[in-house]
Amino acid sequence: MSNDAAKEEPTTPGEDEAPAAPARPKRKKLIVIVAALTLLLGGGGGAAWYFLTGPAEGDKIAEGHAAEEEDAPDVFVDVPAMQIALRGADGSNRMLKLHVMLVPGKDKTPEDIEPRLPMLIDRYQPFLRELRPEDLAGSAATFRIKEELLIRSNQALGKGAVRDVLIQDLMQ
Numbered sequence: 001m002s003n004d005a006a007k008e009e010p011t012t013p014g015e016d017e018a019p020a021a022p023a024r025p026k027r028k029k030l031i032v033i034v035a036a037l038t039l040l041l042g043g044g045g046g047a048a049w050y051f052l053t054g055p056a057e058g059d060k061i062a063e064g065h066a067a068e069e070e071d072a073p074d075v076f077v078d079v080p081a082m083q084i085a086l087r088g089a090d091g092s093n094r095m096l097k098l099h100v101m102l103v104p105g106k107d108k109t110p111e112d113i114e115p116r117l118p119m120l121i122d123r124y125q126p127f128l129r130e131l132r133p134e135d136l137a138g139s140a141a142t143f144r145i146k147e148e149l150l151i152r153s154n155q156a157l158g159k160g161a162v163r164d165v166l167i168q169d170l171m172q
Contacts, residue, residue, distance in 0.1 A: 075109070076101040077101065077102040079120065081097060081099040082098050084125070086136075094133050096128065098169065098170055100166060102165060102166070103163045104162065105160040108160075113161065119157075120153060123155060124152060127149075131145075133172060136172055146165050146167055150165045153165060
């Protein structure tokens, strides 16, 4: 019994566990508080730095483009409607009717572009004749056609001569 008595020391229940249990919640609480303060101060410091140093260069460029678009008058150049024969994969013929308007670039006026419309239409024709009916399916097709016409417009009229191509009518 003496061995058993030596092994079993009289202790109060929970004496060993009492100090360890409260330490863990305090540590977790401390970590959460430190993390929250770090995020708060980091976010506040970042916001203060942004406002004190002013807008970034990219923001100034975006503001400049917005100002350009607002200052630009709403003038358009009407390109005559075109009818193009499309050949399907099965050999059938279908017609494409396309009517577009051009938005002149910042250095061009409609009077600069209108005399050169025959050259522009001549650039459009080979591209449009190569289209197949399958190429015109879906909304992405309209975007692709618009981009291709914009590229060809700037090739024919000079870089930056046309800012945008507006599709007024696209029927097949």
